[in-house]
Each structure stands twice: as C-alpha cells, then as structure tokens.
Amino acid sequence: DNAVVLDEVTKRYGRGTLALDGIDLRVRRGEFVCFVGASGCGKSTLLNIVSGLDKATSGRVSVAGRPALMFQEHALMPWLSSLDNVALPMRLAGVPKAQRLERAHELLASVHLGDVVDKRPHELSGGMRQRVALARTLATESQVLLMDEPFGALDAMTRDLLHDELESVWRARGLTVLFVTHNVREAVRLADRVVLLSSRPGRVVQEYPIELARPRR
Numbered sequence: 001d002n003a004v005v006l007d008e009v010t011k012r013y014g015r016g017t018l019a020l021d022g023i024d025l026r027v028r029r030g031e032f033v034c035f036v037g038a039s040g041c042g043k044s045t046l047l048n049i050v051s052g053l054d055k056a057t058s059g060r061v062s063v064a065g066r067p068a069l070m071f072q073e074h075a076l077m078p079w080l081s082s083l084d085n086v087a088l089p090m091r092l093a094g095v096p097k098a099q100r101l102e103r104a105h106e107l108l109a110s111v112h113l114g115d116v117v118d119k120r121p122h123e124l125s126g127g128m129r130q131r132v133a134l135a136r137t138l139a140t141e142s143q144v145l146l147m148d149e150p151f152g153a154l155d156a157m158t159r160d161l162l163h164d165e166l167e168s169v170w171r172a173r174g175l176t177v178l179f180v181t182h183n184v185r186e187a188v189r190l191a192d193r194v195v196l197l198s199s200r201p202g203r204v205v206q207e208y209p210i211e212l213a214r215p216r217r
C-alpha cells in the first residue's frame with residue numbers, strides 16, 4: 001500500500017537544468033524515507049513535485065491525500081501567537097474555534113511548548129520556533145509529511161529533541177514522511193530507508209534500508 005508513487009519522473013527547468021532524470025520511487029504508507037545528496041542534486045525539486053508546488057516535466061506522480069510541507073524557514077506569522085499559528089491551518093480548513101484551539105493546545109504540549117502558547121515568534125528561540133512550526137505542520141491532519149531540511153539550522157541538542165518528538169508523532173499517527181537532509185547522521189537516525197540522489201543528472205543512485213535495533217510500530 002503506497003502513499004507516494006513516482007514513475008519515470010523528469011524535471012527540467014526551462015530549457016536548462018535537468019534536475020530530475022527518470023526517478024522511480026515508491027514510499028509505503030507509514031514509511032519514513034530520508035533523501036540525501038549534494039547541494040543541487042534535486043532534493044527540493046523532488047519534494048516540490050510531490051507536494052504539487054511544482055510540476056514534473058514528464059512522468060507520473062501520485063500521492064495519497066494532500067501532503068503537508070515543512071521547510072527550514074519556519075514561515076510563522078509574526079503577528080500571531082504560537083497558539084494562533086498552530087491553529088491557522090485548522091482555521092483555513094473551517095474547524096470550529098473551540099475545537100481548533102483545544103487541538104492547538106494539545107499539539108503545542110506535545111512539542112513541550114505548553115507554557116509559551118501566548119508568545120509570538122520573535123519572543124521565542126530558533127529551536128522553539130521550529131517546534132511551533134512542527135506543531136503547525138501536524139495540525140493539518142495530513143497523512144503525508146514533506147520536510148525540507150526542517151531542522152538544518154538548529155543546534156545538535158535541539159535537533160535531537162525534535163527528532164524524538166517527530167518520531168513519536170510519526171509512530172502514533174502512522175504518518176508517511178519524506179525528509180530531505182544534508183546530514184547523513186540525521187538520515188540514519190530517522191529513516192526506515194535512505195535514498196541517495198546523484199547530482200549528475202538527478203537520479204537515484206543507491207538505496208539503503210535501515211535495520212533498526214528496536215521493533216517498529
């Protein structure tokens with residue numbers, strides 16, 4: 001049962017760069033896949049195409065439901081509190097106010113930010129802002145998460161904490177995650193499978209299944 005399927009996906013920008021060249025990819029429901037590779041190898045392009053932000057030049061893309069995206073730049077609304085930032089996707093989806101505020105409180109508590117619900121982004125540290133962004137991403141109820149170096153700018157300790165939080169939510173909700181990173185250690189820490197993209201031209205060159213010492217869900 002696949003959540004994301006790419007068949008022979010090619011992306012050429014204008015008449016120039018061939019960013020992806022015939023990518024075949026199957027991601028099972030509930031799988032956590034990390035994409036690694038040198039800068040410029042097509043990782044962001046791949047996520048943008050899976051998300052629908054950008055269109056493939058050729059090939060077929062199919063995704064179960066509407067995915068949620070999270071970037072390195074948190075893109076929180078500066079004038080909104082943490083609570084209202086997290087509640088925003090639910091507001092856009094028409095979730096009634098009482099219900100979305102309760103859910104936003106729960107999500108902020110799950111990333112250990114229960115005591116800063118009223119603070120605005122500029123009053124928080126970088127790591128806290130990324131945790132708010134993670135909570136907001138999870139507020140979408142999407143089953144497929146697309147994450148483009150979401151923790152790249154954080155110090156190692158904050159990153160470890162966010163890995164734990166992401167992993168526990170991923171397990172609890174059976175999410176499918178496509179996660180881009182430069183950091184091989186991060187990929188091995190998080191993934192069921194690591195996909196290495198080659199830069200010339202953008203192709204899958206190698207896949208590494210990760211054998212985990214502990215049982216999966």
Ligand code: ADP
Binds near residue numbers: 039040044045
């Ligand atoms: P990263 O290596 O962190 O993915 P990049 O610098 O490759 O970041 O890309 C950052 C953004 O700029 C992406 O949204 C990408 O699509 C866009 N971009 C990258 N290269 C070009 C380019 N040659 N022309 C226009 N946009 C580009």
Ligand code: ADP
Binds near residue numbers: 017019040041043045
């Ligand atoms: P990565 O995320 O692995 O760093 P990208 O997907 O950002 O790689 O970029 C893949 C290739 O496509 C790079 O050569 C980049 O310069 C080029 N590229 C990315 N976005 C654009 C764009 N909007 N216009 C033109 N070229 C782009």
